[in-house]
Amino acid sequence: MPINIPKQLPAAKLLKEEKIFLMDQERAYKQDIRPLNIIIFNLMPEKEKTELQLLRLLGNTPIQVNITFMNTATHESKNASKTHLDTFYTTFDQIREKKFDGMIITGAPVEQLLFEEVDYWNEMKEIMEWSKSNVTSTLHICWGAQAALYYHFGIDKFTLSRKCSGVYRHILTDQVENLIRGFNEEFNAPVSRYTSVSEEEIEKHERLTILSTSEEAGVFLVKSNDNKMVMVTGHLEYDAHTLAEEYHRDITKGIDIEMPKYYFPNNNPSNKPLNTWRAHTHLLFSNWLNYYVYQATPYNWE
Template sequence: MPINIPKQMPAREILEKEKIFVMDEERATTQDIRPLNILILNLMPEKEKTEVQLLRLLGNSPLQVNVTFLHMATHQSKNVSKSHLEQFYKTYDSVKKYYFDGMIITGAPIEHLPFEKVNYWEELKLIMDWSRDHVTSVMHICWGAQAALYYHYGIDKYELPAKCSGIYRHTISDQTVKLVRGFDEVYFAPHSRYTSVSREEIINHPDLNLLSEGEAGPFIITSKDEKHIMITGHLEYDTDTLAIEYQRDIKKGLDIQIPENYFPDNDVNQAPVNTWRSHSHLLFSNWLNYYVYQETPYEQDRKVKVDIPAANDIS
């Protein structure tokens, strides 16, 4: 799926070197197809890294995708330049009149805070409420998944005795569900968090389905109406992301354990091996195809979506 992003975006050069199909906006306008319009609410502090990780996974299908990045107006980011946000990001007020085929809400390293203490919680609630009738399907990642479970379904997070960090085995409860079509019976995925959610509350909730779980607890949760996909880990992570986080925590003087099942022989001097890449691509491809593209009526959306400007043109 060629992704349509601004020419000047730093992620573009990285993706092109990886042979990810990135389309010029000029070429995109000449194709007689309706592109998918995907909104990404990027809550991660190192936004440029997350941009590359998500765009890489969105660029692996035969259709065209227009991507719009969103940041919180009520929060000042410390790890990305103001000029980057001004050039490549929008705020809720500038997109709220539009409709989107899909939306991704990322994680954020703020699990230690109660949701109501997060300085942009009210704005996030507004966006999640807006998404109910302005977005066909929403994928929530890590803290974003916990926020969705709390806001939409009343399931709160709880603190773990120690940080859950590493690569963990997972199984699937129902192989016929379209989101995990093609998955192996056992697969691996990264986790990096200090909190979790209750398995019992999820399986007992009438509107939720626990699709996949493993050594790190519940992993893939879907709403019964398939409107919300909640991923408690980080399938989008690069091979070295957990290593970078581990070294960062060590430098901060935190009492942190080596990520589990990650470094060969638990030797931090050895390069980790990526065991989750194929399932990362498969998950995003299935989501885009079955939950976004297949669920979005073409003619209806031409009236409200086809004329959405490119990400750097929305005002």
């Protein structure tokens, strides 16, 4: 899928080096096709890394995708430059009258706070409410998934005794759902969080279906029965080295943290980690774009 992004976006050069099919806006406007319009609400602190991770995945299927990045208006990012945000990001007020085929809401480093304590929670609620009528399907990641379960379905998170960090083995609890088409019955997925959600509460909810769980890490993949909302409690989009960077960062800060499980070869943090989840990451994103967005969205929103 060629992704339509600004030529100057820093991720563009790296994506081209990886042979990801890019299309600049000038060429995209000349194509007589209906592209998918995807908005990414990027709440991660290191925004350029997350941009690269997500664009790499959205550029791997045959349909043209127009990308819009959105940032919070009620919270000032400390890790991204104002120039980068002003150049490549929009705010909710600027797009609230528009319709989007798909939306991605990322994780955020605020999970140890109550939702109501997050300084942009009111803005977050407004955006999630807006997505119900202005977006065909929304993919929520990690804290974004917990926020969606709380706001839309009344299922709160709870605090774990220790951070759940590592590459955990997950199983499918549904074998036929289009979102996990092509998945192995067991697959690896990175997890990095201090909180979790109740599998029992989700199972009891008449509007939700669990698609994947881990015996150690808990619920992983959940969808609403109308396919408008997908919740992924881990980080399939992570690069091979992302968990290592988080671990060494926490060690440097003096945080009492355990080494990520099943991640470093021979359980040695000096060894280079391997990406053992890449294939399923691409499957999840391409299945979501195809079955939940492209096949479901109206040709003309009006």
